[in-house]
Amino acid sequence: MTLTSRLIIFVAVLASLLEIIDTSIVNVAIPTMMGNLGATLEDVSMVITGYTVANAIVLPLSAWLGERIGRRNYYLGCISIFTITSVACGLAPNLISLIIFRILQGLAGGALLPTSQALIYEQFPKEKAGIAGAIFGMSVMVGPTLGPVLGGYLTDNYGWRSIFNINLPIGILTLFLGVICIQDRTNGVKNKTDLDVFGLILLVLGVGCLQFLLERGQADDWFESKLITSACIISFISLVTFVWWELRVKFPIINLRLFKEPIVVSGIILMSCLGFFLYGIVFILPVFLTRTFNYNAVQIGEIFIPGSLLTALFMPFIGKQVQTIRDPRILIFIGLFTVEICLYMMTFFSSLTSERDILYMLFARGVALAFLFIPINSTILSQFSGFELGQVAGLLNLFRQIGGSIGIALIGTLLARNTNYNYNQLISHVTNLNQNAMNSFNSTVMNFSNTFIKDIGLANTSSAAIASLYNRIQNQAFVLSFLQLVGIMMVIFSISFIPILFIKLKKKVQNVSDSH
Secondary structure, eight states: OOHHHHHHHHHHHHHHHHHHHHHHTTGGGHHHHHHHHTOOHHHHTHHHHHHHHHHHHHGGGHHHHHHHHOHHHHHHHHHHHHHHHHHHHHHOSSHHHHHHHHHHHHHHHTTHHHHHHHHHHHTSOGGGHHHHHHHHHHHHHHHHHHHHHHHHHHHHHHOTTHHHHTHHHHHHHHHHHHHHHOOOOTTOOOOOSOOOHHHHHHHHHHHHHHHHHHHHTTTTTGGGSHHHHHHHHHHHHHHHHHHHHHTTSSSOSSOGGGGGSHHHHHHHHHHHHHHHHHHHHHHHHHHHHHHHHOOOHHHHHHHHHHHHHHHHHHHHHHHHHHHHOSOTHHHHHHHHHHHHHHHHHHTTOOTTOOHHHHHHHHHHHHHHHHHHHHHHHHHHHTTOOHHHHHHHHHHHHHHHHHHHHHHHHHHHHHHHHHHHHHHHHHHTTOSTTOHHHHHHHHHHHHHOOHHHHHHTTOSSHHHHHHHHHHHHHHHHHHHHHHHHHHHHHHHHHGGGGGGGGGOOOOSSOOOSSSBO
């Protein structure tokens, strides 16, 4: 491998980390931003939603834009815009300007993942596609883990603005090296066809509104909100019309005929399920650790690190296995089966669960992600080349993100509703007529001292006992809801075994080196 190829891989990994870390680094700074900007949680959450929606809009467009503008100009331009808007976010004087800059940052960041993925695959011959997948996979899997830890550290020590300003030196380094080594494809021709304005508008409306309703649905009580209802209607009409239009137009933005390939459909379903599991666990486990063990953001990030490092260690091994194994579907099956084991281990979680048990589950998760991410990407992308490879890479990244958004929306909604239902069921048994409830109440009263009660600001030991009993019931209702959700996730994820049957590799696998 030449020095130029190594530099290209380094640039692509840095760009991927920039985008992925920025997706999760903001989450831990939300409380600080609320106090500093004088905004509500609902208002500040638009900083995350705006970025995610903008990101989702650009993902499927990335290959088309790169072909039209030129890969070098497009990629380096997006790195520049991403870096500039990061600094602008750090300097934003108010919430409105911060949200605007985050949307612009998301639009630029949407290009980085699929283009970086294609650039990495381009540096390897077809028979070494597994190694390319391992290199890209390490950045994609490690990024979400580093985000909360880095965000918590920077926010606590340097303020929330530092989580954006840190992108400046990394962005400048990435851009400098990119200018040196990134080139357009020698056999690539810029797409000078007419701009499909109507298709572009439909895609922006459809994907943007879909991502918005998934991000904001639970917070706005879903279809009780006119805004969410309108977003759902606009998204449905836009996406249906988009499909109809793109199949008729001469030069479509996205080649929807790719969906005629069973391997593309199978890959999209698998990546959606992977996103559902990846982001679903990252969402629900921190809530469990916070509610049950009072972990802060940095502690939560730290407990994810060992499993993520295990993923990174396994990826080179899995990359080599992809090259040598006759049927890569075996690796995918092992990964899916390990996910089910991981979820099964979570069904035993409770307030008595040790940190060791949680780490064992995260180790299983780490192994599962290594067995899934590389074989799925390498198997699907190795069947395409050139412009089609870029489009398929964009679609895989888009549906991984949509799958994750669906997972978070579903889990958030069911968690809130199940917790309320379980609480009402439990509280109905806590009465004066229930001997166990009265024994628990009386023993709690006896354990509290009057001095302690005065210190915490309660009137008497009875009030303290009632408050304690209330908290215990709330926690028990949450744990029951958590276990119910894990069971639902196991059932939903079992769907991912079906697409394996439809992954049919061509007799002559196309080289992945001629990519967008």
